[in-house]
Amino acid sequence: xxxxxxxxxxxxxxxxxxxxAFGEVNLVVEKASRQRFVLKRIKMARQSEWQRKATRLEIExxxxxxxxxxxxxKEHWTHHGHTINVVYxxxxxxxxxxxxxxxxxxxxxxxxxxxxxxxxxxxxxYMRRQNVLHRDLKTQNILLTGDGxxxxxxxxxxxxxxxxxxxVGTPHFMSPELLSNNKYSFETDMSLGVVMxxxxxxxxxFNAFNLSGLVAKIKRAALPPIPAVYSxxxxxxxxxxLRKDPGRRAAALEVLALPSMQAALQTARQRAALICPDIVxxxxxxxxxxTATQTATQAAAQLSEGxxxxxxxxxxxxxxxxxxxxxxxxxxxxxDSELSVPSG
Numbered sequence: 001x002x003x004x005x006x007x008x009x010x011x012x013x014x015x016x017x018x019x020x021a022f023g024e025v026n027l028v029v030e031k032a033s034r035q036r037f038v039l040k041r042i043k044m045a046r047q048s049e050w051q052r053k054a055t056r057l058e059i060e061x062x063x064x065x066x067x068x069x070x071x072x073x074k075e076h077w078t079h080h081g082h083t084i085n086v087v088y089x090x091x092x093x094x095x096x097x098x099x100x101x102x103x104x105x106x107x108x109x110x111x112x113x114x115x116x117x118x119x120x121x122x123x124x125x126y127m128r129r130q131n132v133l134h135r136d137l138k139t140q141n142i143l144l145t146g147d148g149x150x151x152x153x154x155x156x157x158x159x160x161x162x163x164x165x166x167x168v169g170t171p172h173f174m175s176p177e178l179l180s181n182n183k184y185s186f187e188t189d190m191s192l193g194v195v196m197x198x199x200x201x202x203x204x205x206f207n208a209f210n211l212s213g214l215v216a217k218i219k220r221a222a223l224p225p226i227p228a229v230y231s232x233x234x235x236x237x238x239x240x241x242l243r244k245d246p247g248r249r250a251a252a253l254e255v256l257a258l259p260s261m262q263a264a265l266q267t268a269r270q271r272a273a274l275i276c277p278d279i280v281x282x283x284x285x286x287x288x289x290x291t292a293t294q295t296a297t298q299a300a301a302q303l304s305e306g307x308x309x310x311x312x313x314x315x316x317x318x319x320x321x322x323x324x325x326x327x328x329x330x331x332x333x334x335x336d337s338e339l340s341v342p343s344g
Contacts, residue, residue: 007077007085011039022046023083027090036090037074045082058155059086061132068275069123069268071143071153091143091151096195099144100202107229108199114234114264115271116150117196118256122268122281123152125252128186134158136169137191139198149271171211172204176219176244190249193241200226200238219244233260256284 011028014036018025023041030037044052062073072089079085093099120142127134134141134155141154157168167178173191182188197205205223208214223242226235237258240250256265269281 007075008079011037011087013039022051028087036092038088038090040086040088041079042084042086043082044084054156055084057160058158059084061158061160062086062088062155065127065130065132065155066276066279067123067126068272068279069119069149069151070126071151088153089151091153092146093144093148095153096139096142096144096150096199100139100199103202105202107202107227110230110234111264112148113196113199114261115267116199117192118261118264118268119150119271120152120192120195121252121256122272124192125256125282127152128252131160132158133160133186133189134191135189136173137189137195138170138173139195142195147271149275171214171218172206174218175246177246179215179218186251187246187249190242190246192252193238193249197223197226197238197242200230200234205242237261253284 010030010032012031014027014029016024017027017038023043023046026039026041028037028039029035042055044055047055059076062071063076065073071091074087074089076084076086124134124137132155134152134157136154136157137152141152143151143153145151169178169191171179173194175188175190177188194205201224206214206217206221208217223239226238237250237255237260241255243249255261265284272279272281
């Protein structure tokens with residue numbers, strides 16, 4: 001029996017739960033443990049060279065990520081040299097887009113939203129430490145386990161470099177500066193704030209009939225108010241995550257350090273210990289203090305250097321902003337299509 005067939009023989013396919021242009025997703029049962037998993041089959045022959053590279057990068061990234069609130073990777077293999085098979089953990093309750101539809105207009109409890117936010121913030125902070133940018137974080141790519149915990153999945157557009165000027169993802173979840181030709185970074189990614197707004201209001205903050213209208217709203221329109229059923233503190237928290245100025249936008253550790261998030265954070269840490277008992281999560285209070293101290297020290301040093309430079313050079317600078325590549329394009333997905341337009 002070949003190595004490929006040996007892998008295949010370990011699993012029993014139960015049903016097809018998703019299909020796309022490049023393959024399909026199956027619900028499978030591991031014969032030895034009788035546990036359910038998700039088997040993602042990707043037909044490389046149907047992909048462009050860029051897509052093949054993205055697929056290989058996705059596997060490289062997910063194989064080194066291990067966190068209670070990131071969908072667990074189990075193994076992968078190549079079948080007959082042209083179909084990549086990747087096995088992931090199975091989330092019984094589907095994605096958050098489906099969860100929103102099931103609410104039928106009924107708001108989620110604020111306590112539930114705070115717990116999900118704490119779990120997602122811990123996952124995003126972990127990914128930052130691993131130098132991983134997801135680049136397509138949205139309700140459709142966040143899954144619910146049988147116990148009601150959230151896990152981030154679908155790393156197909158993720159990257160491990162912070163020097164990537166290509167613009168990929170779903171426009172509804174992008175920040176104003178990303179839509180203004182800035183490169184991806186942890187500071188320019190406000191997708192989690194958009195996710196939490198959608199879970200709160202059961203719809204995205206901005207919608208439009210076309211892409212240009214949507215971009216204009218994201219860049220300039222005021223954030224619509226959230227339902228009055230939620231507390232003023234929750235409303236203020238969401239606004240802090242969705243500020244158009246990235247310099248004023250709340251970071252993951254800052255949100256986790258808020259007094260109003262401590263109960264949810266404690267519960268999230270307890271849930272994490274049950275899911276992955278051997279993983280030690282960071283102490284948010286200590287790390288927030290260290291980050292604030294480091295930021296203040298850097299700011300003081302920059303002010304000192306700026307004063308010295310100003311006295312010696314008359315305050316002028318010969319450092320110009322780095323120009324963006326002229327052929328940069330947006331490649332963005334919507335719920336049912338992919339758009340590729342010049343970003344100018």
